[in-house]
Amino acid sequence: MKRIAIKNICEVYDGPHATPKKTETGPVYLGIDAITEDGMLDSSQFSYLSKEDYIKWTKRVVPQENDIVFSYEATLGKYALIPRGFYGCLGRRLAIIRVISEEIDAKWLYYYFRSPEWNAFIKNQTVKGSTVDRISVEEFPNYTIPVISLKNQKKMVAVLEKIDAKIRTNNKINDYLEEMAKTIYDYWFVQFDFPNENGKPYKSSGGKMVNSNGHIIPESWTFCKIQDIISNICTGLNPRDNFKLGTGDIKYITVKNLTPNGTLDFTGCDTIDESARTIVHNRSDIQIGDILFASIAPLGRCYLIQSEPTDWDINESVFSIRANTDIITPAFLYLYFMSDAFIKHATSSSTGSIFKGIRINTLLETELCVPPLSVILKFEERLASIFPLKSKNYEEIQRLSNLRDWLLPMLMNGQATIED
Missing domain, CATH: 3.90.220.20 (DNA methylase specificity domains)
Structure with missing residues (x-):
């Protein structure tokens, strides 16, 4: 299957490397703990910062709807989509992938990043540190993903989103x-x-x-x-x-x-x-x-x-x-x-x-x-x-989680297809 470098379809932004003073209310300071293992944002784990610090902490990037936030250090392999109306900044050890190509569906890319194929690849790219493991944000744009037609991407998303929507409703x-x-x-x-x-x-x-x-x-x-x-x-x-x-x-x-x-x-x-x-x-x-x-x-x-x-x-x-x-x-x-x-x-x-x-x-x-x-x-x-x-x-x-986790790799590697 043909592949394409992430840098040709996305922009990758590293978050700040420091921690602001926390507040009781205000813009969200998004930390790793707020990203669940199954790819959701858990608002009960949000921290907050002042509006003044928010301006400083968003100089590199302001998270937007359908940006993909991911963890690159310490706790690896967490991915989530930034929802509509999110008002906040990235915390330490988090980065953002922003799709800039009209041929890529951001939600499909999010699901691909949660696939066993991608997780196995990232595991091989992990740099073992003396205190924490990490993946290189600098090298990340050079990694490649499979080329799949936008039509098929949207078909996959439609199926996987229905499963996730039912899971969210039950939760x-x-x-x-x-x-x-x-x-x-x-x-x-x-x-x-x-x-x-x-x-x-x-x-x-x-x-x-x-x-x-x-x-x-x-x-x-x-x-x-x-x-x-x-x-x-x-x-x-x-x-x-x-x-x-x-x-x-x-x-x-x-x-x-x-x-x-x-x-x-x-x-x-x-x-x-x-x-x-x-x-x-x-x-x-x-x-x-x-x-x-x-x-x-x-x-x-x-x-x-x-x-x-x-x-x-x-x-x-x-x-x-x-x-x-x-x-x-x-x-x-x-x-x-x-x-x-x-x-x-x-x-x-x-x-x-x-x-x-x-x-x-x-x-x-x-x-x-x-x-x-x-x-x-x-x-x-x-x-x-x-x-x-x-x-x-x-x-x-x-x-439903088991079905999604079984279906995800099957769709991504072409073992399963979705009819019109």
Whole structure:
């Protein structure tokens, strides 16, 4: 297949090599962490800078719609499209590819940069450094891409975009469901306005409150330590001398695969074989109803297991926590771990010189306010449709992601074609 140099169809711009003072609001300072493994921009990871600094940080380039932003140092191989209305600048270790040829569809090029063929090529061009790996921004324009007719480019984009659009829709629905569950949890167990016997908000309707060690809580509620309301806590296993990574198709989950919205992101996940999974599972013992908990900052990344984990397991940085269902339910404990109050407490209790995180003993000693089981079960009834629907959407996201990742290389290397 004929190929063409990127410099003949695109302009490549390096971003600034310094970091401005961060602000609470203002133009976006786009960092590597805001680019997801599956090629999206995650606005929850945006930082911001002042308008004065924005002028300085955009002297080299102002990101425009359909520019392709990519990481060239430290965390390599991340690509995303700049969306319409983006107002911000590039962060360190990021560059932009801007299509200038009418024969190239920017969205097709974005998908090509995410293909296994391109990733394998970039891997061979990677310069190993003493501290971080990088690819040369200076050499990047000389790299080549296949020549494909604009008509066929647009056909590929039409198919791949439909898949990504459905994935985005499901993710938005799941984000909404997660926020709904958190709001109900906050209303019941933080504001103490769970329904009383007459269906009225307990505290707002004058429900009796008592003093428990300086905390004002509803009558009959108690303060407990985490260790008093769980039946098990485990971790996975580090490979070390136990097994090798990349030897099978069992996904090996680390903290990076746990998301802030309560899902698992298998993108870029290491793999192990069945024999290794047996070794890991003897330690992790994960099952339906367990809560996966990221022990390394940023905290507040958990996942409530809804279906049998047959094709994945966890490493040692992920805790697996099992609720004592005689006292609480898994959903109640999961939402506690995802609550702002817990995250703030756990973050302040974190230790570590390189990777800050919470230790098991510290977690077990953490205290929380626990209502009677009857109240928690009524809470579960309110959530009856939320978690199953979220799980169903998540499973569809995984199927669509697998389809896209299978289809992408087939389209790019010509093994699959799209009829008119």
